[in-house]
Amino acid sequence: xxxxxxxxxxxxxxxxxxxxxxxxxxxxxxxxxxxxxxxxxxxxxxxxxxxxxxxxxxxxxxxxxxxxxxxxxxxxxxxxxxxxxxxxxxxxxxxxxxxxxxxxxxxxxxxxxxxxxx
Amino acid sequence: xxxxxxxxxxxxxxxxxxxxxxxxxxxxxxxxxxxxxxxxxxxxxxxxxxxxxxxxxxxxxxxxxxxxxxxxxxxxxxxxxxxxxxxxxxxxxxxxxxxxxxxxxxxxxx
Numbered sequence: 001x002x003x004x005x006x007x008x009x010x011x012x013x014x015x016x017x018x019x020x021x022x023x024x025x026x027x028x029x030x031x032x033x034x035x036x037x038x039x040x041x042x043x044x045x046x047x048x049x050x051x052x053x054x055x056x057x058x059x060x061x062x063x064x065x066x067x068x069x070x071x072x073x074x075x076x077x078x079x080x081x082x083x084x085x086x087x088x089x090x091x092x093x094x095x096x097x098x099x100x101x102x103x104x105x106x107x108x109x110x111x112x113x114x115x116x117x118x
Numbered sequence: 119x120x121x122x123x124x125x126x127x128x129x130x131x132x133x134x135x136x137x138x139x140x141x142x143x144x145x146x147x148x149x150x151x152x153x154x155x156x157x158x159x160x161x162x163x164x165x166x167x168x169x170x171x172x173x174x175x176x177x178x179x180x181x182x183x184x185x186x187x188x189x190x191x192x193x194x195x196x197x198x199x200x201x202x203x204x205x206x207x208x209x210x211x212x213x214x215x216x217x218x219x220x221x222x223x224x225x226x227x228x
Contacts, residue, residue: 044222045207059215095163103211104154104169111163
């Protein structure tokens, strides 16, 4: 079954970091990119960045430059997204998504809720 | 990168057709044929409905179609059904090698 399984919900204090994992079921990322998208409560989708699972190359949205790092471990078919210096407005559901090179995301993780609160 | 512009809401009756617009610039929508559309039901992950402006993934109903003219892309849903009620988002590749989403459109089936 083609699926992406994300790590569980996280609670952090402002200024802390969070690292979310996204495990692919087998070799389903070959030929694709892995995008990260977030959605704040009651808000729309926001693109954060992408990683090439093969090369490890990344592209980040300007809004997250310097605060986000996307990595992968090909040996366990898992990608990671770390967001640092968390603020309350980083409270959101974070999704990973398998994505064509042209941008269509056809397989999504179940989402990981990150709550940032003092 | 500013979000693409979508109407906040659209509505239609069962059986009717509706169109949702997505307006960007020549640096995103107008410059590339890399526009995607997503359907999202409450509490669920988005679902890909259209990619590369007008291509449908396997399993998506042919009631959904996409097009583009200049800096504006459009999603048309024909034969509206109750289960089509959801939020819809467009997305486009940009000249900065990034992607940008629209603000989302809430579709109500009357």
